[in-house]
Amino acid sequence: MIARDPAVSLEDHFAQGKYPVLFNDDERFPEGESMEDLAARARQAIEEIVLPYVRTAAREGKKGLHVAVVSHGLCISQLVAQLLKKSADPVPKGNLYKGLNNTAWARATVDVKGATEGEPMEVADNDLPPLVVRVTDFNRHSHTDNVKRQKGLGSAAYDPNQKDIRAFFGGQTVTPTEEPYSESNAHDGVVEDAIPKARA
Template identity: 40%
Template structure:
């Protein structure tokens, strides 16, 4: 079995100010570092096969706290994974999030350097110079192909369990989890926002017995289960210190839906192959 634990970064300076962060290199706040150390301590007894992180400082520094808490010898790590950086918001980055003004087009907002939260139905829309949700979905699929799939192949060939950690960003994590679930033929939508350093866990079980012969670019038949979602037990001692997440945390891939999803974790089994 391959276990994938996806961890959101700690509180950043942009989270506190409710700014569009995207690919801006904003650092963790002091509280964000406390959160990072707390999640690192929480996973101190978890033996990760490898730890990956987005190269953006807020994710990279959170991942370093997780790595520092691991037993010696430390697991291998790669904190340069561009595929799991946050959605790019282009011209909006560094600007305040806002609600759309009735009767005004998006173009009119942009002309005034106002960048409102987008609707779920606008998944194809991007801020000037940025990525749309559809763009982020495709990038999440590339992340699964480039980062997760090699571990699936290793497990299929060797029969040995692996557990990897991906330290990323709330919007990107949602797309990566969705892409993993689709490998098993299912669909998934997160139940709600992820607070800073909250985590999601996905299990991928090889079907039909292992080891099996599988090519490097092939996905063996897998059962995919989202076993944990939005866990933040490690923050109990910090909950009375103010908001745990910025405005961006309430947006589904850069968009907000008028209806809240009640979907729980997803389980699916299917014969699949990478395209």
């Protein structure tokens, strides 16, 4: 982590090839996006991808519709936050929905207040009935509890020892192998040991 010199602007840090940790939501790395940009993108995704399904379900009198949105952890946190802003009922305050483990998932329910299964509602395209949004699951990662961590990613064009992890994430039962790493990662430990340690 590079310490930020308070006497030097963020732009001057970048010009010197230094990239300190960003703490403010409006800050961004060159050609990157800020947290505010990410929140705007998440808000757009909720408006353009999720809410049309909510409107359609309300018009058709359907409940229990499932919509899956796949993204990376920071964006998932912002998607949850933007969805909660649509709730007519009070929602928990604070940053409760940040920090997902790798491949973790979240689940939220969205109910139209007063809707009943089988009873269609009139909902205009530019309107939204009062919603009740609840986060039922966040940072669920038990599906990886028994996965043996491999160092790095396989770099060989085809590494037969990577088939176990592909099979696992494809839903198959996997029998552990005796090799601790795949062939393409066999030198990770050697490379790490060869890197000089930083001096205090």
